[in-house]
Amino acid sequence: MAAKRIAVAKTYKIYIGGKFPRTESGRYFPLEDKDGKVIANMCRGSRKDFRNAVVAARKAQSGWAKASAYLRGQILYRIAEMLEGRREQFIAELQQQGSSKRAAEKEVDTSIDRLIYFAGWADKFQQVFSSVNPVSSSHFNFSVFEPTGVVAMLAPDDSSLLGLVSNIAPAIVGGNSCVILGSERKPLCAVSFAEVLHASDVPGGVVNVLTGFRSELTEYFASHMDVNAIVYCDGGKAVARTVQELAADNIKRVIERTRVDWTGTEAENPYLIRDTQEVKTTWHPIGT
Amino acid sequence: MATPENKLAFDGGWGYAPAPESTDHIQVKKRYGLFINGEFVAPEKGSYFDTVNPATEEKLSRIADAGDADVDKAVAAAREAYRTTWGRMKPAERGKYIYRIARIIQERAREFSVIESLDGGKPIRESRDVDVPLAAAHFFYYAGWADKLQFAFPGRTAKPLGVAGQVIPWNFPLLMAAWKIAPALACGNTVVLKPAETTPLTALKLAEVCRDAGLPPGVVNIVTGAGATGAAIINHPGVDKVAFTGSTNVGRIIQKALAGTNKKYTLELGGKAANIVFADAAIDQAVEGIVNGIFFNQGHVCCAGSRLFVQESVADEVVSKLKDRMETLIVGDPLDKNTDIGAINSRMQLEKIESYLKIGKSEGGEMHQSACRVPKKGYWCRPTIFTGVSQSNRVVQEEIFGPVLAIQTFRRFDEAITKANNTPYGLSGGIWTDKGSKIFKMTQSVRAGVIWANTFNKFDPTSPFGGYKESGVGREGGLHGLDAYVKLGV
Numbered sequence: 001m002a003a004k005r006i007a008v009a010k011t012y013k014i015y016i017g018g019k020f021p022r023t024e025s026g027r028y029f030p031l032e033d034k035d036g037k038v039i040a041n042m043c044r045g046s047r048k049d050f051r052n053a054v055v056a057a058r059k060a061q062s063g064w065a066k067a068s069a070y071l072r073g074q075i076l077y078r079i080a081e082m083l084e085g086r087r088e089q090f091i092a093e094l095q096q097q098g099s100s101k102r103a104a105e106k107e108v109d110t111s112i113d114r115l116i117y118f119a120g121w122a123d124k125f126q127q128v129f130s131s132v133n134p135v136s137s138s139h140f141n142f143s144v145f146e147p148t149g150v151v152a153m154l155a156p157d158d159s160s161l162l163g164l165v166s167n168i169a170p171a172i173v174g175g176n177s178c179v180i181l182g183s184e185r186k187p188l189c190a191v192s193f194a195e196v197l198h199a200s201d202v203p204g205g206v207v208n209v210l211t212g213f214r215s216e217l218t219e220y221f222a223s224h225m226d227v228n229a230i231v232y233c234d235g236g237k238a239v240a241r242t243v244q245e246l247a248a249d250n251i252k253r254v255i256e257r258t259r260v261d262w263t264g265t266e267a268e269n270p271y272l273i274r275d276t277q278e279v280k281t282t283w284h285p286i287g288t
Numbered sequence: 289m290a291t292p293e294n295k296l297a298f299d300g301g302w303g304y305a306p307a308p309e310s311t312d313h314i315q316v317k318k319r320y321g322l323f324i325n326g327e328f329v330a331p332e333k334g335s336y337f338d339t340v341n342p343a344t345e346e347k348l349s350r351i352a353d354a355g356d357a358d359v360d361k362a363v364a365a366a367r368e369a370y371r372t373t374w375g376r377m378k379p380a381e382r383g384k385y386i387y388r389i390a391r392i393i394q395e396r397a398r399e400f401s402v403i404e405s406l407d408g409g410k411p412i413r414e415s416r417d418v419d420v421p422l423a424a425a426h427f428f429y430y431a432g433w434a435d436k437l438q439f440a441f442p443g444r445t446a447k448p449l450g451v452a453g454q455v456i457p458w459n460f461p462l463l464m465a466a467w468k469i470a471p472a473l474a475c476g477n478t479v480v481l482k483p484a485e486t487t488p489l490t491a492l493k494l495a496e497v498c499r500d501a502g503l504p505p506g507v508v509n510i511v512t513g514a515g516a517t518g519a520a521i522i523n524h525p526g527v528d529k530v531a532f533t534g535s536t537n538v539g540r541i542i543q544k545a546l547a548g549t550n551k552k553y554t555l556e557l558g559g560k561a562a563n564i565v566f567a568d569a570a571i572d573q574a575v576e577g578i579v580n581g582i583f584f585n586q587g588h589v590c591c592a593g594s595r596l597f598v599q600e601s602v603a604d605e606v607v608s609k610l611k612d613r614m615e616t617l618i619v620g621d622p623l624d625k626n627t628d629i630g631a632i633n634s635r636m637q638l639e640k641i642e643s644y645l646k647i648g649k650s651e652g653g654e655m656h657q658s659a660c661r662v663p664k665k666g667y668w669c670r671p672t673i674f675t676g677v678s679q680s681n682r683v684v685q686e687e688i689f690g691p692v693l694a695i696q697t698f699r700r701f702d703e704a705i706t707k708a709n710n711t712p713y714g715l716s717g718g719i720w721t722d723k724g725s726k727i728f729k730m731t732q733s734v735r736a737g738v739i740w741a742n743t744f745n746k747f748d749p750t751s752p753f754g755g756y757k758e759s760g761v762g763r764e765g766g767l768h769g770l771d772a773y774v775k776l777g778v
Contacts, residue, residue, distance in 0.1 A: 128442060131767050135748035136425065143752050143768060146732075228757065241548030248543035250712065251536065251555065251758045269443065271776065279752050279768045282731045284741045 012187070014043045014211060015194035017056030018204015024048050029213070031097075031187060039096055042187050045212030047220045050152075050179065053208035054226055057150045057177040060205030065147050065175035073122030076173055079200040080115035086196060087112070090161060090189055097160070097186040110263055111165040117268055118169035125174065125270045129277075138286045145277040147175035148253055149228035152221040154214060154243075156233035159262040160186035164193060166262050167231055168207055170272035176229075179208040181221065187211040222246035229253035229276050233260070304618065307625040309412045314402050316489060319350040322358055322512060323495035325365035326505025332357040337514075339488055342409035343622050343631040343666040351488045354511040359480070359520040362509040366451040366478040367526055369506030374478050375448060383434030386473050388501040389494075390427035393420065393466075396497070400490055404462055405622040407489040409631030409667070410585050412623050422747055423466035426765075429749035430470035433770060437475065440767055446774035448476030449552055450528035453521040456491075457534045458484035458633050459588040459689075465491045467764045468531050469508060470749075475773035477529065478507050480521055485514040486634045519545075527551060531772065533590075535687070536713070536758050543761075554762030554772040556590065556754060558687040559715030562708035562734065563593030563744065564698075567602045569720035573742065575609045578693070581718055581744040583617060583629055583671050587691035588637070590759075591716035593744055595684060596673075596695045597704050603697045607675060614658040614671045621663070629691060632667040641669050641690035648674045648683040653694070679710055687713070701726070705733045714756030718744045737763070 013020040025046035030038045043049075064072075083090070087108050094104035126145055133141040151171045156163035160183035171178045182190025194209040210217070218239060222230055223246040230252050232243050240256060247254045255275045260266055319336065321328040331352040338347045354362075374382065393400060397420045404415040437446040452472040456464035461483055472479050483491035495510045511517060515538075522530050522542055532542050533556035546553055563581045565574045581593025598606045622630035632638040649655050653674040662668035673693045677684050684694045698704040708717060717734040719727055719741050731739040737755045740746060747753065747765075754763035762772045 131752075133748065133750040133752070133766055135746075135751055137746060137748065139743065139746060141748065141751050143766065148756075149735075237548060244547030245544050248540050248547070251539060251543060251557065251761060253761055265778070271444070278737065278756050279754065279763050280731070280737055280739065280756075281752050281766075282739045282741060283743055283746050283751070284727065285743050 010040070012040045012042050012191040012211070014045055014049060015191070015198070015207070015209040016049065016053045017059070017208065018198065020194070023212070024052070033096060034098060040188065042211045045181070045210035045217065047217070049210055050217060050220050051224070053179040053210060054150060054152070054224055056205035057179050057208055058226055060203055061147070061150055061177040064172070064177055064203055064206045069123035069126065072173055072175065073119045075201050076115055076119035076122060076169060079196060079202065080112050080119065082196045082200045083108070083112050083115065083193070086192070090192060093188040093192060094161065097188060106263070107159070107162045111162045114162065114165055114268060115169055118173045118273070121270055121273060122173050125273045128270060129274060133281070139283045140286055141281065141283050143279050143281040145174065145274070146280050148276045148278050149176060150226065151176045151178040151229045151231060151276050152224065152227045153178055153180040153230070154218060154221060154232040154235065155180050155182050155190065156260070156262065157183045157185050157214075161189040161193065162262045163233060164190055166267045167233065167257070171231070171276050172202070172206055174273045174277050176276050177206045179210065181210050181212065181214060181217055184212070184214050218242060219246055222252070223249055225250045227252060229255065231255040231257060231275070233257045304626045306621075308621060309402055309405070309623045309625060311402055311406070311623065314399055316349050316403065320352060320488070320492045320512070322352045322354050322362070323492065323510040324358070324362045325509065326499060328495070331355065337485065339407060339486065341406050342633055343663070345665055348407060349489065351485075351512045354513040354517045356520050358511055359517065359524060362480045362511050363451060363453070363524050363526040365506035366480050366509055369504055370448070370450055370478040373504040374473075374507045375476055379435035379437070379476070382473065382476065383431045385501060385503050386427050386431035386434065386470060389497055389503070390424045390431060392497045392501055393424040393427065397421065397424065400462060400493060402623065403489050403493060405630065408458060408461055408487045409622050409633050411627040411630040412625055413627065414585060419460055419463045422749070423462045426463070426466040426749040427470045430474040433471070434474040437770065437774065440770050441774070441776055444776040444778065446475065446770070447777055449773060449775055450477060451526055452477045452479050452529045452531060452773065453524060453527035454479060454481040454531045455518040455521060455534065456481065456483055458487040459585060459590070461487040462490035462494060464533055465494055471764070471769050472773050473507065475770060477773055480509045480511060480527070482511050482513060482518050482521055485512070488512045522546070529553065529773065532556065539760065552772070554754075554764065555760040556764060557758065557760040558713055559590045559592070559755065559759050560595055560685065560687050560711050560713045561591055561593045561716040561718065561736065562595045562597055563718035564597045564704050564708060564720065564730065565599065565602070565606055566719070566721040566726065567599040568722050570722060571602060571606060571609065574720035575606065575613050577718060577720060577742070577744045578610055579613055579617070582693040583691050584745045586629055586632055586669070588633055588689055589745065591738060591745065593718050594688065594693060596693055597698050597707060598695065600697045600699050607695060610673065611656060614673070615660070617658060617660065617671055619660045619662050619668060619670060629671060632669050632690065635667055637689065638667040638669060641688060641692060644683055644686070644688045644690070644692060645672065648677070648681065648692070651677070651681045651683070653677040653681060653683060679707060685711065701729070705730070709735050712758040715759035716740065
């Protein structure tokens, strides 16, 4: 009888600027399955990791915003292709972290479909929301959306893949870059999704993924002066207050997404893209 | 280019005769109460403050100072009106009330213009041709939205928020009131609005208009007072939405104060707009644009083009022509129809501007002011430019809110963009060039909410206005301005 093969366990790392470093802090937190067996030692991301990620996100943002809408749409579609190809892996990870097989399948399939959904909006949301404004003076005047910039995100804790994808997709399809803190309780999919992104023509730095303790990192996400908007999911009143207070330091846009049913239409509409867009209005005289 | 030989002597033999707008048809009461629940009432504590004419330092009227109890009453009146009349009214009927307000402002336009100039110091030419007509147009525009909101938000139903608490600044008193009140009412909200303490009169006149329009009591409430009154409105638990226009520092305090409250808010904050002139611009037009950008309304404009960037090859020409043009600007009596630059709004603001002039010089900037005469009484500041300044100078970085322009040069396109974006603000920007492709590249690269290309300081009710970055949150005006006053349901 042949000896049983030893499986190769994955090292789960964080994703900053298109690279997979370990946390600079050297800290970790063990993720255990329901029997108390350690599945992985996750990076316990630090303030410095976050700041590095913001630097990467800022660097990547203007280039990403300049990419054509068609290209951004194709890249989001590509993410869906890559996720489809690794469907089984994500189902397994979700099951490892406590999901039933059926629930895991549904979550992965919906995540793939959600990416396709937002990929399709890339070259359409602008047409729905922009306007030509009939001003009274002799000027041509129009308003369009532009990305808000760098978006910090605290992903939902329970919907560790679908919730993550449903926040990243509407932000980046509109030309923002982001730094997202994955689910603390179920952190595996955030890291594996970063690997999907890495294989999907998403330029490094457009999406940065951290793992760690939300209670420790929230204040850094909310207060960073080079972050333009913060999206936070769940967390209760105390978190809401902290985030909103600190966000005021540089007048961040604050987007709260609590008690969202990530499986439903609530998580699938262009108003989620609009949350991290700015209206820009341009005037030009009409004359000879 | 102008030389001493060919320069026109604008202050030569032919002076301008005085052309003052008449004030005999204006009714300003000696004392104003608070407009709560459809009538003017005395403040609970009985305290009043003066509003003065900044051009003469003479008292115009006594204005009620609203305390917490008064704000309570106003919010309760607004809530009751929302619950019983305004929130339930057929949208088309709401619209008709708002149309009425627009019409009455048009009918009383001259009176509004004169009072605006008396109370705030702005030239009558501007209050008559810009502030008041735009205020009327704003009501007219949003009136029509009242029964069409389902088309503004595809796939969503727009519902009113309830009571809007609104705090506005002193630079465009009536116009800012219109920007705040018109969309709020169109979307079915009721309003408690506080005008600035130095310019309360036109808002109180607007209260008369609301009353004369037959607007149900409590739909619009105007409470006057200073910062404490504003804070009482913003922190009031009965307020569902806060709209503020003012400085970034106060905006920050408000955003913090609203943390954890579920109140929706829009903030229209400070700016330090870059006005960028390329060598291929129509230089004379650009000079007019620079003047309009920084000297319009004494520079008391959040979107003022207070940082000028001129391409190096034309810098001497532009600055020389600008200095010539500055000499022609008439500073003085706001009520004179020839006046270009009126009075600084208040002593406090004048002191702030003057402190920046000192700072600018002490940091090595070269200051130039026009040689015009200014009246002895009142608050005045000559049109001022600084050259020889750099990005780190405070007059380049900080919002002065006066007729003070900081001029820098650039060589390359990218350099202009980098310098223009090197600010925490992002409200507006200007570009002057005859090359279309450059305009589009510029408008895409400058991080600001409003870009004026070959024009500056233009406003329209249909045109959304508001900032990126620390210049604020949300938009006012246009279709996008509706968003601030609705909650969207499926």
